[in-house]
Amino acid sequence: MMETTLTINGESITATVEPRTTLADFLREQRRLTGIHLGCEHGVCGACTIMVDGEPVRSCILYAVSCDGAHIQTIEGSDTDPVIVALQASFTAHHGLQCGYCTPAMLFTARDIVTRLPDADEDRVRLELAGNICRCTGYAGIVRAIMAVLHDRRAKNE
Amino acid sequence: MSDSGASSVFEGPNSHIGRSLSRASARRTVAGRGRYTDDITLPRTVHAAFVRSPYAHARILKIDTADAEAMPGVVLVMTGAELAERSTGPWIGTLSCFEGMKSAPQYAMAVDRACWQGEPVVMVVAERRALAEDACEQIVIDWEVISPTAEAETALDAGTPVLHPDLGDNLAFTKTIDRGTVDDAFASADIVLEESFSFGRHTAVSLEPRALLADYDPGTERLTIHTSNQVPHMIQAVFARTLGVPEHNVRVIAPDVGGSFGLKIHTFGDEVAATAASIELGRPVKFIADRLESFVSDIHAREHQISARIAVSKAGDIQALEIDDLAGVGAYSAYPRTSVFEANQVLNITAGPYKFENYRAKTTVVYLNKVPTSQYRSVGHPIGISVGEHMVDRAAETLGMDPVEFRRRNVMPDDAYPGVAPSGVPVNDLSHEACLEKLIGLMDYEGLLREQAALRKQGVYRGIGIAGFIKGTAPGPQGYYGSGGAPIASQDACTVKLEPSGGVICTVGVTDQGQGVDTVMGQIAATALGIPLDQIRVIEGDTDAVPYGGGTYASRATAIGGEAVYQASCDLRREILTMAGILLQSDAETLDIVGGNVVTAGSGEIRVPLSEIGRIGHFQLGELPNDYQPTLSATRRFRLTELPYIFTNGIHGAYVEVDTDTGFLRLLKHWVVEDCGRLINPNLADEQVRGGCVQGLGGALYEHCLYDENAQLLNGSMADYLTPMAAEMPDIEVAHVETPTSESELGAKGAGESGTGAAPGVVMCAVNNALRPFGAAVTAQPMTPEVVLRTLGKI
Numbered sequence: 001m002m003e004t005t006l007t008i009n010g011e012s013i014t015a016t017v018e019p020r021t022t023l024a025d026f027l028r029e030q031r032r033l034t035g036i037h038l039g040c041e042h043g044v045c046g047a048c049t050i051m052v053d054g055e056p057v058r059s060c061i062l063y064a065v066s067c068d069g070a071h072i073q074t075i076e077g078s079d080t081d082p083v084i085v086a087l088q089a090s091f092t093a094h095h096g097l098q099c100g101y102c103t104p105a106m107l108f109t110a111r112d113i114v115t116r117l118p119d120a121d122e123d124r125v126r127l128e129l130a131g132n133i134c135r136c137t138g139y140a141g142i143v144r145a146i147m148a149v150l151h152d153r154r155a156k157n158e
Numbered sequence: 159m160s161d162s163g164a165s166s167v168f169e170g171p172n173s174h175i176g177r178s179l180s181r182a183s184a185r186r187t188v189a190g191r192g193r194y195t196d197d198i199t200l201p202r203t204v205h206a207a208f209v210r211s212p213y214a215h216a217r218i219l220k221i222d223t224a225d226a227e228a229m230p231g232v233v234l235v236m237t238g239a240e241l242a243e244r245s246t247g248p249w250i251g252t253l254s255c256f257e258g259m260k261s262a263p264q265y266a267m268a269v270d271r272a273c274w275q276g277e278p279v280v281m282v283v284a285e286r287r288a289l290a291e292d293a294c295e296q297i298v299i300d301w302e303v304i305s306p307t308a309e310a311e312t313a314l315d316a317g318t319p320v321l322h323p324d325l326g327d328n329l330a331f332t333k334t335i336d337r338g339t340v341d342d343a344f345a346s347a348d349i350v351l352e353e354s355f356s357f358g359r360h361t362a363v364s365l366e367p368r369a370l371l372a373d374y375d376p377g378t379e380r381l382t383i384h385t386s387n388q389v390p391h392m393i394q395a396v397f398a399r400t401l402g403v404p405e406h407n408v409r410v411i412a413p414d415v416g417g418s419f420g421l422k423i424h425t426f427g428d429e430v431a432a433t434a435a436s437i438e439l440g441r442p443v444k445f446i447a448d449r450l451e452s453f454v455s456d457i458h459a460r461e462h463q464i465s466a467r468i469a470v471s472k473a474g475d476i477q478a479l480e481i482d483d484l485a486g487v488g489a490y491s492a493y494p495r496t497s498v499f500e501a502n503q504v505l506n507i508t509a510g511p512y513k514f515e516n517y518r519a520k521t522t523v524v525y526l527n528k529v530p531t532s533q534y535r536s537v538g539h540p541i542g543i544s545v546g547e548h549m550v551d552r553a554a555e556t557l558g559m560d561p562v563e564f565r566r567r568n569v570m571p572d573d574a575y576p577g578v579a580p581s582g583v584p585v586n587d588l589s590h591e592a593c594l595e596k597l598i599g600l601m602d603y604e605g606l607l608r609e610q611a612a613l614r615k616q617g618v619y620r621g622i623g624i625a626g627f628i629k630g631t632a633p634g635p636q637g638y639y640g641s642g643g644a645p646i647a648s649q650d651a652c653t654v655k656l657e658p659s660g661g662v663i664c665t666v667g668v669t670d671q672g673q674g675v676d677t678v679m680g681q682i683a684a685t686a687l688g689i690p691l692d693q694i695r696v697i698e699g700d701t702d703a704v705p706y707g708g709g710t711y712a713s714r715a716t717a718i719g720g721e722a723v724y725q726a727s728c729d730l731r732r733e734i735l736t737m738a739g740i741l742l743q744s745d746a747e748t749l750d751i752v753g754g755n756v757v758t759a760g761s762g763e764i765r766v767p768l769s770e771i772g773r774i775g776h777f778q779l780g781e782l783p784n785d786y787q788p789t790l791s792a793t794r795r796f797r798l799t800e801l802p803y804i805f806t807n808g809i810h811g812a813y814v815e816v817d818t819d820t821g822f823l824r825l826l827k828h829w830v831v832e833d834c835g836r837l838i839n840p841n842l843a844d845e846q847v848r849g850g851c852v853q854g855l856g857g858a859l860y861e862h863c864l865y866d867e868n869a870q871l872l873n874g875s876m877a878d879y880l881t882p883m884a885a886e887m888p889d890i891e892v893a894h895v896e897t898p899t900s901e902s903e904l905g906a907k908g909a910g911e912s913g914t915g916a917a918p919g920v921v922m923c924a925v926n927n928a929l930r931p932f933g934a935a936v937t938a939q940p941m942t943p944e945v946v947l948r949t950l951g952k953i
Contacts, residue, residue: 020288034197035190037416039365040449044876047365075190088188092180095845099672100187101194101365101416129884133876135365135417136672137845138852139884 004068008033009077017064024048026064027074035075035104039133046132049105050074056108058131075104083111086149096145098136106132110146114153122147167685168836168904172752174681174691178841181674192414195369195386200442203371204233206432207290209280209297210451211272214306214527214869215321218270218279218299225296226282231289234435235297236281238267244434246402249425251491253642256498259331259523261491262322266400266427266434271304273321273489274529275870276454281431283443306527308869310463310486313524321489321525330491330523331498335505335581338516343478347469351552355937357541358862359461359486361453362534363881366416368447368456370429372436374403382409383433387422388669389709390701395645396425396494397433412699415671419535419853423711424457425493453874458863459500459534461486462541466508468549469516474559476568478516479509479580481545485523488530494644497531498523503538503630509546510579510628511590511807513570517580527869533711539629539915540854544939547625547919551926552935561624561927562603565594569626579628579805587907588807589895590626593831597624600893601811601829614931620826621928623812625920628805631834631908632717634798647708649797652722654683654730656790658776660754660769662687662694664727667707668719669699673910674842675715679723681838682904686727687734688751689768705793713908716838717804721902722796729792734771737788741774741781742766796902804899806907808832810851810920812888816928818950821943823859823925825888828917833895835907843909844892850913851890856882858918862940 005014008031017026022041027033027050036059039047043061050059051073078084087110090096097103106129113120113128120128125146126139134142168175186192223235242248248263267278280297284290305319312318313328321328344350371384381403387393390410398405415422432445447455462485469478483504487497501521508519554564569590570577576586597603603622610620635641635648651667664683670676676696684691697703708714731751738756739746742765750759756766774781775790782788798804811829816822830847837843860880864872873879898905918939925946926935934949947953 018288028196032199034193037194037366038196038446038448039367040876042449042876045365045449078190091188092184095180095841097184097188097672098674098845098849099366099415099417100184100192103188103192104190107188123885126884126887133365133881133883135363135419135853135881136849138848138850138882138890139887140848140890141845143884 002065004065006067007071009072009074019063019065021064022060023062023064023067024059027059033074033076037101037105039101046109047102047105049108049132051108056112075107083115086152087111087145090145090148094145094148095141096137102132102134106134106142113146114149118150118153120150172688174685175836175838176840177681178839179677179681181677183676187414194366194414194416195371195384196446198371198384198413200371200373203442203444204283204285204439205287205290206281206283206435206443206445207287207294208278208428208451209294209299210454211268211275211277211279213272213301213303214275214308215304216272217302217304218268218272219302220300221280222298223280226293229289229293229296231285232282232293233285234283234439236431236435238265238269238279241267241431241434242269244438245400249493251493251496253496253639253644255637255642256331256496256502259491259496259498260325261330262325264490264493266430274527276451276529278428278431278455281435283435283439306869308526308865308867310461310484310524310526313526321527328525330487330525332522333502333505334518334520336518337580337582340478340480340516340518343516344469347477348472349470349553349556350467351549351556352465352467353549353552353937354465355463355545357460357462357939359458360857360861360863361456361458362419362421364417364419364421367449367452368422368426368429370432371442371444372433373442374436374440376440380407380409381437382411384411384413385429386415387412388415388418388671388711389423390669390699391667391706391709392423392646394701397430399645400430401434401437409702412669418671420533420711421456424495424532426455428455450875453879454529454871457492457532457534458488458529459531460541460857461531462504464541464545466545466549468553470553470557472557474557474564474567476512476514476553478514479549480518481508483521485521486526487523488528489525490530492530492532494646495532495639499533500531500538504542506581506583507539507628507630508542511570511626512568512580513574514580519581528865535850535853536911536915539627540857540918543625543627543916544919544922547923548926548937551923555930562594562598565624565626569594583805584801585628585805587897587899588628588805589833589897590807592895593807593809593833594626596893596895597809597811597829597831600831600891606813618815619818619928620813620815621924621926623920623924623927624809625916625923626807626809627912627916628807629912629915630803631713631806632798632804633712633714634801634803636800637802647706649795650707650714650719650722651705651793651795652719652726653705653791653793654723654726656730656734656768656772656775658772660693660767660772662689663697664694664723665697665704666719666723667704667709668715669710671710673846674839675710678716678838678842679720682720682723683727686724687731689754693754713910716906717902717908718796720838720906721904722794724904725796726792726794729794733788733790733792734768737771737775738766740783740786798901801901804901804907806834806912808912808916810916812920812924814921814924814928816925816946821946823941825886825921828888828890830890830892830913831895832892832909832912833897834909836896836898836905837894838906840894846910847892847913848890850911851917852882852887854914854917855887855921858921858939859941
């Protein structure tokens with residue numbers, strides 16, 4: 001067992017964790033942050049994507065103990081993140097979700113796209129979504145939702 | 159049976175029918191507040207993991223569990239034999255409507271013999287899943303490997319091992335449909351064309367894997383099962399019967415479901431085992447299938463080899479079609495929906511849109527030492543539609559006819575109903591002609607032809623595909639699950655109640671997995687009742703809370719469940735007006751409900767709000783005559799009576815580019831014209847079509863469960879099994895023709911699966927259209943680059 005200290009959604013947490021425990025399992029099981037979803041546990045489907053130190057990462061292939069000192073943002077701590085809030089409204093309006101299982105992760109990838117690539121076109125958005133599987137929507141609504149936020153941000157010149 | 163009174167309700171100013179409202183539940187899941195089965199915690203929960211057979215076929219000689227039992231945190235180790243002692247008996251996955259089919263008895267976990275790589279053999283239950291897995295590694299099993307049967311083509315050969323000796327051979331089922339005079343038609347035909355096809359086995363890959371949390375309370379002897387599932391009542395029936403718990407003591411709750419697509423309507427031994435563990439231990443047991451075990455335990459589907467021949471006249475009329483299908487299923491026929499349904503559907507729907515009469519279709523379904531197969535979204539339709547439309551295209555090409563012109567000439571006319579498809583299945587209220595014309599306009603077919611011709615001169619090979627179809631939706635009792643002996647409801651139900659504050663609760667037997675069933679049911683009920691949408695709540699997915707139903711499968715939720723909602727809501731409306739009439743001392747016929755108020759019909763003058771009806775009807779009955787007791791609740795059930803299905807129709811168009819050097823395909827654009835009857839929520843229907851298309855394209859282009867000669871799955875992980883991603887998928891434009899079904903007042907048909915059914919066929923037609931200059935055609939799916947290059951003779 002090892003001790004690890006993480007800042008999770010703004011709160012500093014110190015926990016004792018088995019080294020083999022993934023960040024995803026730690027956050028889901030010990031912190032009850034069930035907005036993180038597990039679709040493959042081998043780093044392919046992207047459903048476990050959260051923000052670690054400001055970047056979207058796959059929490060299923062990170063060990064909790066390797067994140068000592070990191071700042072973690074999950075969907076539960078995103079109510080005051082204006083980019084996420086804008087994306088949530090856009091996803092709802094544009095049918096960017098059905099079952100919702102890929103959605104929290106998709107929002108973090110979308111957040112990365114709209115902040116890192118403000119001039120992205122639809123082809124680029126689709127490419128950037130290569131790490132997030134959605135099995136329900138066929139992606140059209142997701143792409144529409146992200147493009148709408150990109151357009152909105154360009155118009156406001158944020 | 160369309161009711162002009164009903165139509166005016168649907169088209170009136172206060173109707174919610176036809177409105178593209180967004181789903182209320184989306185606001186919850188988009189915030190990460192979805193509650194999926196693994197998110198639910200109960201006190202003292204323990205976790206199940208499984209030792210699964212590493213061999214496709216092997217006798218189990220000895221299982222040594224001692225070391226596992228001693229591992230930290232382990233509370234229970236159970237073998238297949240021990241589970242069998244706690245079950246009422248094995249399952250046999252046959253239905254009496256499939257004459258002559260046979261299947262061996264199947265235990266939830268293997269007892270003497272494992273028959274597929276991945277079959278569960280031993281369950282370990284421990285305080286954490288990781289500890290259970292640690293203990294699984296300490297289980298020692300002595301195996302005696304048996305030669306596996308891995309190939310459908312040779313499964314019935316004399317020298318091939320018989321999986322289940324008691325069955326005599328590896329034949330699960332055979333059936334032939336033979337209509338008209340097929341041999342005469344072929345003998346006298348101007349042109350006969352033949353083709354052979356192969357379709358790769360693949361699987362649903364729902365993003366949320368199978369999940370179950372079973373909670374048996376020994377004090378009350380009640381079993382509560384939380385499970386990611388489409389059919390809670392079927393789970394209640396099957397688990398109660400298998401584990402010997404009285405059915406009325408079993409509650410099944412389907413919380414948020416992270417995708418299912420027909421995967422989560424079947425019986426899985428590992429889920430039954432975890433439930434048996436809960437009964438044994440008297441504490442909650444959770445089982446979540448991880449992705450690796452999902453690949454070798456979720457049902458597979460769609461492994462077919464099929465030969466076809468078509469007879470056409472020089473004038474361009476289809477005179478006959480014959481298909482011979484070989485389906486490779488798994489080691490057992492799935493319980494209770496069987497593994498032969500899919501092949502049966504291929505026979506039913508191939509060349510479904512066309513008006514010829516000489517049709518012969520045979521299927522041979524054989525057992526293999528592979529994962530069991532069963533219904534997966536659009537059961538059988540991807541295969542039948544691909545075959546039928548390819549043969550139609552080949553006929554058109556041979557005759558020098560445009561494929562659209564050939565279809566125009568041969569589809570069943572829109573005034574031909576009620577009628578029968580070539581297979582003999584009854585069809586009604588279809589619109590092949592209208593859909594074809596609408597598609598041509600939508601695609602700008604002539605424009606695409608011009609562009610294709612111009613680019614061909616530059617060595618760029620684009621293809622245009624057209625694929626029409628019939629799709630079986632909303633099954634009835636005749637000939638399928640119920641009549642075949644399965645504990646599956648062939649009706650569905652709704653209870654709708656007026657609450658004291660004037661709100662309405664609508665409980666339904668159908669279920670939601672994100673497609674918006676709850677929203678659609680709300681729109682129907684609110685329309686029939688005359689109330690605003692925010693005054694109604696729809697409850698689904700809990701057998702304790704909803705009337706008995708069949709859940710969601712076979713695109714039945716709106717067509718069957720929605721009709722029950724409509725009828726029950728009309729009943730409640732009538733009762734409310736009767737009670738209002740008594741209170742207001744007016745004739746109920748002079749009253750209406752608009753915007754949640756009882757009003758004077760015509761003038762719209764508000765007479766009394768529904769909240770007053772609710773208050774008096776529940777709290778203040780002294781204001782009513784002594785001989786009048788309102789119930790303010792209505793329950794209705796609905797089923798089809800004569801028809802086995804409500805068939806729908808539609809047509810897809812596809813525009814693709816084939817790179818003849820790399821074999822890569824670019825999907826440039828996709829169009830769908832769909833007739834699913836009366837549209838309740840057009841955007842939600844369109845999203846089902848789009849999502850369904852993309853899922854179908856997975857099987858058409860990428861997805862394939864690859865097995866070796868030892869029936870070992872070679873690519874059972876997301877690294878090697880490819881599902882569609884955003885960058886490769888086309889825009890999908892969707893339009894509709896609305897021909898209400900005669901089977902219900904609502905007139906809605908099923909919409910959720912046909913995208914998956916027709917997308918593979920239309921893309922295969924488009925690819926082959928692109929390859930015409932090479933005289934080569936792709937007839938295997940998935941259409942990988944390797945398949946394309948082999949077809950071109952480049953490798």
